[in-house]
Amino acid sequence: MLDGDPELEELITCPEGILEHLEEYGVAIVRGVLSRTQCEDGLRSILQHQSKSDAEVNDTGIEGSWFSQRYPFRDDVLLPYDLPTVSENLTQILGMIASPLMELLGEEAMCTELAAHISQPGAAPNSFHRDHRWTQSRQVVSCFTALQDIPYDLGPTEVLLGTHKVPGSVENKEASSMKDRKYTQLRLRCGDVAIMDARLIHRGGARPEVLRDGLPMHRVLFYTSWRDWCCNAHNDDYTPSLLPEYVDRLPLKDSATWCVSGPMARRYPFRFQLFESLKGGASDGLGLHPFEVNEVQDSFEFDDVDIDDIPEDAEAMEEAARGIMAI
Secondary structure (H helix, E strand, O other): OOOOOHHHHHOEOOHHHHHHHHHHOOEEEEOOOOOHHHHHHHHHHHHHHHHHHHHHHHHHOOOOOOEEEEEOOEEEEEOOOOOOOHHHHHHHHHHHHHHHHHHHHOOOOEEEEEEEEEEOOOOOOOOOEOOOOOOOOOOEEEEEEEOOOOOOOOOOOEEOOOHHHOOOOHHHHHHHHHHHOOOEEOOOOOOOEEEEEOOOOEEOOOOOOOOOOOOOOOEEEEEEEEEOOOOOOOOOOOOOOOOHHHOOOOEHHHHHHHHHHOOOOOOOOHHHHHHHHHHHOOOOOOOOOHHHHHHHHHHOOHHHOOHHHOOHHHHHHHHHHHHHHHO
């Protein structure tokens, strides 16, 4: 029940093939990243955390402390880095795919989601959607790790391959033809990781109300998302599942450090640092010191900048930089 779909088999690759698969399909699958024992331990830890978090919500009435989304029979539960097995499993996963992620998103890539998606029998399918609005260039990549085998009736993620290349919103561009498109179910094996371009149109699959013999009650996906931190992180429709105290503090290139010792000092994209330094001169905790600005001026070439990828609110930075270089 986990094999036999030629389209699914095409998505399976080694870490070195992730970039090519994301360019072609919008998603790639790497088999057996975690062992079954690691998955079982992770599954147990996450379900215990969900139960404790649910009890806390019932006591306080505040869902935002631990849940980013709650629907009937579906939860997205936020995970602390030091929850048992989380750091260990994440270290194992990134040991295999961190280099491809860095190649996809750049050296400033930042973790923007650390959570688990949990579904139960009776969960309706999600509507088809993108996790991030369509942009010309890739900005967000999500990594979903299956902590158990996910056959066709355990609500596998359903994807429309290649739609990361199709501009526009799902509602305006795709809804009328959605029923005519064939989706692919990501029927992952325990320990597999699916790496997905966040622009890819997809949905969570349905769970039948009657549980088939041998299936678990809860289907759990452990997931992280990573963002090109050079892109504007403000004023778009991206709403990550991340504990607020972790925002801007989990850089990909330093994951081996914060997985052990905790979130790092908050940092900002280099272009924001440059903008702040050009506005204020001396460092104010965000920007660069004056001598660092001089070094930037000596090496800065506007021909090297892809103006189309500069966010609108960074236009002032470009004007300021041009002005200071003209002095």
